[in-house]
Amino acid sequence: GAVVSQHPSWVICKSGTSVKIECRSLDFQATTMFWYRQFPKQSLMLMATSNEGSKATYEQGVEKDKFLINHASLTLSTLTVTSAHPEDSSFYICSARGFTEAFFGQGTRLTVV
Amino acid sequence: GQQLNQSPQSMFIQEGEDVSMNCTSSSIFNTWLWYKQEPGEGPVLLIALYKAGELTSNGRLTAQFGITRKDSFLNISASIPSDVGIYFCAGTGSSNTGKLIFGQGTTLQVKP
Numbered sequence: 001g002a003v004v005s006q007h008p009s010w011v012i013c014k015s016g017t018s019v020k021i022e023c024r025s026l027d028f029q030a031t032t033m034f035w036y037r038q039f040p041k042q043s044l045m046l047m048a049t050s051n052e053g054s055k056a057t058y059e060q061g062v063e064k065d066k067f068l069i070n071h072a073s074l075t076l077s078t079l080t081v082t083s084a085h086p087e088d089s090s091f092y093i094c095s096a097r098g099f100t101e102a103f104f105g106q107g108t109r110l111t112v113v
Numbered sequence: 114g115q116q117l118n119q120s121p122q123s124m125f126i127q128e129g130e131d132v133s134m135n136c137t138s139s140s141i142f143n144t145w146l147w148y149k150q151e152p153g154e155g156p157v158l159l160i161a162l163y164k165a166g167e168l169t170s171n172g173r174l175t176a177q178f179g180i181t182r183k184d185s186f187l188n189i190s191a192s193i194p195s196d197v198g199i200y201f202c203a204g205t206g207s208s209n210t211g212k213l214i215f216g217q218g219t220t221l222q223v224k225p
Contacts, residue, residue: 004155006155032211034211034212034213041220042217042218043201043215043216043217043218044156044201044215046212046213046214049211049212091153093155093156095155095213097211101146101158101161102146102158102203102211102213103158104148104155104156104157104158105155106154106155107153107154107155109153
């Protein structure tokens with residue numbers, strides 16, 4: 001299947017700092033990428049839909065000023081968690097949509113201390 | 114909004130047994146996908162279904178897209194210890210935004 005690379009795989013940051021997570025589709029062009037958040041033992045919760053060259057569409061309850069999404073090219077989308085707090089600690093996963101199917105990155109474990 | 118109900122929530126089975134899990138929706142879905150997620154990893158696509166009634170296999174895995182387009186099942190035959198993980202169903206609805214809606218997941222444990 002197609003390859004989606006997410007980086008970093010884990011990050012620990014201090015409260016109040018910002019963290020950037022990258023999502024790259026390595027062998028296909030993804031006009032649409034999705035960002036999810038997953039809490040332990042729970043399903044994936046969609047945060048936002050990112051379309052190349054346009055503003056991201058955020059799901060209800062997700063703060064767009066806190067979770068900045070940039071989709072500058074057909075192979076790269078970034079999620080920046082701004083002014084991170086301990087409650088932002090979670091597993092963040094990106095997904096890139098190919099022609100018909102969605103492929104996921106490896107996920108990023110964010111721990112805010 | 115559209116939601117998926119996945120069951121069972123968890124299963125603990127003996128190696129060699131067959132496994133079945135399913136997802137249902139109150140509204141029509143255009144695509145059904147089944148993923149497996151292992152701890153600390155992103156979901157990996159197992160089977161994708163695109164047409165009502167479609168039955169697709171991937172090794173010991175078989176999945177079907179329900180005729181009503183409101184349900185799907187995944188079967189795993191002759192389970193082995195490496196089948197352990199969380200299985201998610203997911204689907205795209207009628208909005209055609211490409212957004213995947215996920216089921217709650219089925220945690221599978223296999224006893225050797």
